Amino acid sequence: MKKHKLILCLMAVLFINNTLLKGQQALVDSMEKRLQMNMPDSTRAMDMINYAMYTEPLNMDKAHQLYQEAVKFSLSKKLWYHAGVALRYEATPFYLQGQHQKQLDNIKRAEVFFLQSNHYNAKKELAATYGSLSNYYRAVEKFDSAVYYSLNAIRIQEENRFNSKLLISYINIAMIYQQIKLKDKQKEYLDKALSLAKLLNESPGLFLANMQATHYYTEAGEYIKAKEYIDTARFYFNENIDFSRKQTYYLFSAVTFQNLKLYDSAVYFYQKAYEMARQNNSRWNMIEPLLQIGNIKAKQKDFTNAENYLKQGIGYAEEDSAKTYLKDGLKYLSDLYTLTGRYKEALESFKTFTDIKDTLLNEERRKYVLDLEEKYESEKKDVQLQLQQAEIKRGRIQKYGLIIGAITLIILLLFSYRSYKQKQKLQQHRISELETEKKLMATEAVLKGEAQERTRLAKDLHDGLGGMLSGIKYSLNTMKGNLIMTPDNAKAFERSIDMLDSSIKEMRRVAHNMMPEVLLRYGLDAALKDYTAEINNSGIIKVIYQSMGKEKANLEQSSLLGLYRIIQELINNAIKHAAASEVLVQVFWENGKLVVNVEDNGKGFDVSLLEKAEGIGWKNIRSRVELLKGNLDIQSAPDKGTAVNIEFIHI
DSSP, X not given: OGGGHHHHHHHHHHHXXXXXXXXXXXXXXXXXXXXXXXXXXXXXXXXXXXXXXXXXXXXXXXXXXXXXXXXXXXXXXXXXXXXXXXXXXXXXXXXXXXXXXXXXXXXXXXXXXXXXXXXXXXXXXXXXXXHHHHHHHHHTTOHHXXXXXXXXXXXXXXXXXXXXXXXXXXXXXXXXXXXXXXXXXXXXXXXXXXXXXXXXXXXXXXXXXXXXXXXXXXXXXXXXHHHHHHHHXXXXXXXXXXXXXXXXXHHHXXXXXXXXXXXXXXXXXXXXXXXXXXXXXXXXXXXXXXXXXXXXXXXXXXXXXXXXXXXXXXXXXXXXTOHHHHHHHHHHHHHHHHHTTOHHHHXXXXXXXXXXXXXXXXXXXXXHHHHHHHHHHHHHHHHHHOGGGHHHHHHHHHHHHHHHHHHHHHHHHHHHHHHHHHHHHHHHHHHHHHHHHHHHHHHHHHHHHHHHHHHHHHHIIIIIIHHHHHHHHHHHHHHHHHOOOOHHHHHHHHHHHHHHXXXXXXXXXXXXXXXXXXHHHHOHHHHHHHHHHHHHHHTSOEEEEEEESOOOTTOOHHHHHHHHHHHHHHHHHHHHTSOOSEEEEEEEEETTXXXXXXXXXXXXXXXXXXTTTOOHHXXXXXXXXXXXXXXXXXXXXXXXXXXXXXXXXXX
């Protein structure tokens, strides 16, 4: 399963190494003191290795330096075994940092020293080294070499009855056969692993076998089956097991629940993995949980927390030069920005992701070419040593050359196709952006036209009809002094004058609502105070208006009017549809950011029905929010009232 391939490969490496990543500063300090004491050379060499290993989570660069010092010291004392251990242990941080050629060089040098050593643990370490080589070649998809080294590891372990290590080798070769689609061989070795674990009847072995069975069924896409094995592994889980296996358990559990789309459970186990790594000061083990939690939070539309987790994980990956993690984190971040409409940031993250991905691919291609070159040189030497087979080997070299050319051509075609698809995706993304911009421009044009028409009508009402009505009132008042009327006619005349006054006030109110003069002269805050006061005076509903922060002074007229109409429409909805008795309106300005909250105590509604039964009011609200590049959040339920939150970040 590509989505979690990095986690599973890393855990396999951790199982093979079987090292305790205890990065506490106390251990480092203790080891520094020990190394100042007199001790046998072999003990000093092993303490130097442990010192480097404990330093890894705290300072990766210093750890590399300490490993090399351990190698140099061991070689100076002809401690071949210890030199091999130091080189093999250092290979894991090289892998995590994406320095795969150095990783391979270390493992191959370790193999030479273990073959040369008479140490009682040399065969065990040699088998582990073959396992590491198998994992490396499996990662670069050179499966023939991966199978070859796995079988060598199994041969040594079976001969010497290294059963706990043999269990791991069975599982690793089963995973290789899985990748090359040899299902019968894959099942054969997985069954051997489970049988051996049951035979040993030891909690660590049973725990490990079930964990790797979880790995197997996860990669096979059988997530229900994977959950059965992780549930079984849980019986053998306890707080006394070492850090790496405990970390692996949390990660496998998280991956299993993530594949089953049980995201809350997945987040729980990723957080456990993160906390475990944090407590052990193992920073690179914090990276993957942070990235995956961020990825899940994005799927749950918790975008703020998603961004925080992703940025924290990416920051750690950058500090430790963990390019593989960094690549995945940038891809997740780009997808998050795309979901939230932050297309510029999405494109920047995607470009960085592509650069790192290309760098890693180039390293893999370089290693592949160097490996082919090494094979070619080896065969060339064989030709020189065995002249009698010159013609046969020349033909073989030509054959290899054709195969290499064909493979190289296929690889180039695949990379070209991938590049073409990526460009096509970017073009499609740009087209989508342009379509969105076009829709926003159309909406803006409609709203501007509406505003202009409202302004014209308001001016016509106020200056035209208003002036006419005021003139009529003046004429009637003039006539009143010159007319002789009965008491009844005088009363009727006065009522007519009153009705005319009411008409003038209503006309002015309508004109004011269509284009509030206070808004244009004194700003949004003054206009909203005026509007809410008018509603409160009418007695229709109680409106509580609160504002905080300094209003932005240079807002365009169209933006002011848009914000005013949004709030006006939300209050109208509370009056017309919510049957509310009270509405709370809050407007907060902070560093150029505007937050609007409108809450009522009305009857509420099912928000999921809003998309299907939108009225003109909600469509206008959404259009204006999109035009002003705001984020709209609606919270409501039957008999629970309604709360609308709008954030304008770029206003």
